[in-house]
Amino acid sequence: MIRVLLAEDQSMVREALATLLGLEEDIDVVAQVARGDEVVAAAREHAVDVALLDIEMPGLTGIDAAALLRKELPQVKVVIVTTFGRPGYLRRAMEQGADAFLVKDAPAAQLADAVRRVVLRGEKVIDPTLAAAALAEGADPLTARERDVLRAAADGAVNSEIARALHLSEGTVRNYLSTAIQKTRARNRSEAVRIAREKGWL
Amino acid sequence: MIRVLLAEDQSMVREALATLLGLEEDIDVVAQVARGDEVVAAAREHAVDVALLDIEMPGLTGIDAAALLRKELPQVKVVIVTTFGRPGYLRRAMEQGADAFLVKDAPAAQLADAVRRVVLRGEKVIDPTLAAAALAEGADPLTARERDVLRAAADGAVNSEIARALHLSEGTVRNYLSTAIQKTRARNRSEAVRIAREKGWL
């Protein structure tokens, strides 16, 4: 019996997925959490074999939770289950030790299949198309600080506000944004944000 | 037996929800579609009692599909099931004749419950908190044209590009954006887009 932890912030979706998996004879969903920062404690408490992690969750992203699991409970397998198959997400997930990466566009049957493959056979499970795209895309070109500034600018913040929030001068904010705009080959901050998001860099 | 159509673009989520509902003795998911523009044909073909519609789908939004259903198959009940309980979404959904409005943050049990209430008892099902927020929010202040321009500006398009796309002069684009920025009480287009999206106006 494979013991599964499910981390997904939308209750309805999480419970539906738990129900789906619960119908499998060899799979038992023993824990469900709605926040990324609850993953490690729940995995430990319930002695799970594998954690199914959404990426965009409150408290901690699924990718960051995967990194924590790898450090604290390295025997636990990690399956990322996400809405967007963004190259940067895939790359970061695999870097942080994830064993599988699935998008919610995939047929539901792939979920139980992936769980069995990673737990019983120690396989890595990634859609070849996604893998190819991520490899072709290359690494995130933004530095940590550029990402900070771009993230801060994402929803309409003006430079003075970003400067205050990140303890920078306004000129430095403009520089970082300019660099981010160029690295993403965008024309302005809004487009840079969109591109960085699409690629999973933000 | 309540015959249900499920419209949701993410296969995994859709199939999990279908499985969940399929466990109910009185509910039968007889059709599933991944695109908004397939809703009416499927509802007609499968003679469904109720359509469960996600909002953000390719081809047609769930809200627009609801309007079409109301027109073409007025006996079919409509339950909107959405990620975001945005006031504008709720308002528009109810205006277009939806019978229920659920967010995916709600417990899964609410789904079957809502289905029974709208089909068997003709009730309207809305979370009172969401209803109160939508009523307090007031109507979308943007004109159709302002929404067009704001939507076009959403991901980094420059004014000249928007003008070309919408067959306007650049000055007119600036005017519409300026008005949209003021109506949303934003400081710039990016913030206006965020606010309009959060309220479900875009």
Added chain:
DNA sequence: TCCTGGGGATGACAGATGTCATACCCGCAC
């Protein structure tokens, strides 16, 4: 030691954005 990369800052400047005033058109309701 030198070089590179990342972080940070200042200053000058061109171009894009946003505001406001003004004007015109059309359709609809009273």
Added chain:
DNA sequence: GTGCGGGTATGACATCTGTCATCCCCAGGA
């Protein structure tokens, strides 16, 4: 006929954004 709302446009102008040059600091690797 008048007024209102929505759509469209021009022009002037202030401010914000983005670019570029230049400089400084630190850490790490060759």
